Amino acid sequence: MVQLSSIDTNSQIDSDLVLMQETVPGGAYWSGVIKRGNTLRITDLEGSRGVSMLCYNADNAIERFNAADTAKIQFNAFLKQGMVIYTDMGRILFSITQDTSGCHDLLGGCSNAISNAKKYGEGDWKNSRDNFLKALTRSGLSKKDIMPNLNLFTRIAVKPDGTMEFREGCEKPGSFIDLRAEMNVLTIISNCPHILHPGSIYDPKPIQIQIVKSPAPAPDDLCRTANPEAVRGFINTDALFVQ
């Protein structure tokens, strides 16, 4: 195991299965490739203000996360256990095999320099859009590759008239989400407060990233059998790896 930093999280993973572990401070970003079959666990260590995330097919990054398809195909705009994360090409990046948070947003997008200045005043507050750009550039990608992103550990409620409302009180220190990679996934994480988080003090909390060796999905795997759409999504995805 590559122990880049150590923190105790009660995460109940057999330490032999943990391939990599790292703590990402508030305001920082992380990127890495999660190989097909391994699981990315992201743990909210101290009550997150939101974690913004982008993901791509690591073998062909022109295929990428699609928020609209992910919501539309599963008839839900919040991510939770049993759901999957779709690319823009009818395939699956991640399965959500466990989730103890239940608060993940597909609508709100990410913070930027202007939104941070409005909330926190003048200052060099790290924001997700700039974090995304720096991480993408390291992978040979650029501004054109920024799509609407997903946000972990936050809930945006939508009223019948379409009004968006940040739901406070969703922070649960110690909660985590397990994302099993269904293809090789280039993952970019920006640990900055959600753009709609109402706090006026910039105080993002650390998160933990673990890459975990996970067992092959069983025939009755929750995500693979969730609905006919998921079954077809996995047929499309598995076809990438037939040879």
Next chain:
Amino acid sequence: MTATTQQLLDPKTAIYNEVLPATYPWARVIKKGQILRIVDLGGNQAVDFLVYNADDPSERYSAPDTIVNQGNIFVTTNSQLISNEGRAMMTIIADSCGRHDTSGGACSCESNSVRFGLDKKYQHACVENFLAAILPYGLGKRDLVSNINFFMNVPVSEDGTLEIVDGISDPGSTVDLRAEMNALVAISNCPQMNNPCNAYNPTPIQLIVWDAV
């Protein structure tokens, strides 16, 4: 939601006035100050819509920046379409329908295969149209982002449930957009016939452009 009507613009004074057949793509630069009217001729037709800064297409429509800016997932009169640089690209100055979808995105061959059956991959889809529309401008797949669906109704409930339901636009519904920069507009007059987004029956739309007043 704010449904309004715009009586001031006379199609006789337009510089462009064409009918776009059902399922077809379209693209045109709408210069700063010009007004584009989209007419839902048959009613309940989903009009998939993207916009780029014509002078620097790496600046493009951003769905989350647009909805966060106005605090609402639907666009209607007075909504500004915000770019990934945080700037207003177009403003909806009139809207006889009342709400338009920002969250459903476009149909693609691939998403159709997942949603409706693997054999549906070979059907024509909005992504096909968008690619055909933007290719002549030197743009490609990396330039496709989540789009607006004019005249399409995708309510999201408080528990996140999202439905694509029958539209709320009648035959003749219109939306008027004023360009706030030189704007490359790409439209797919959605070919989708597998779900109610256009009542299982794609129909033509009319596109009218007026010069700045």
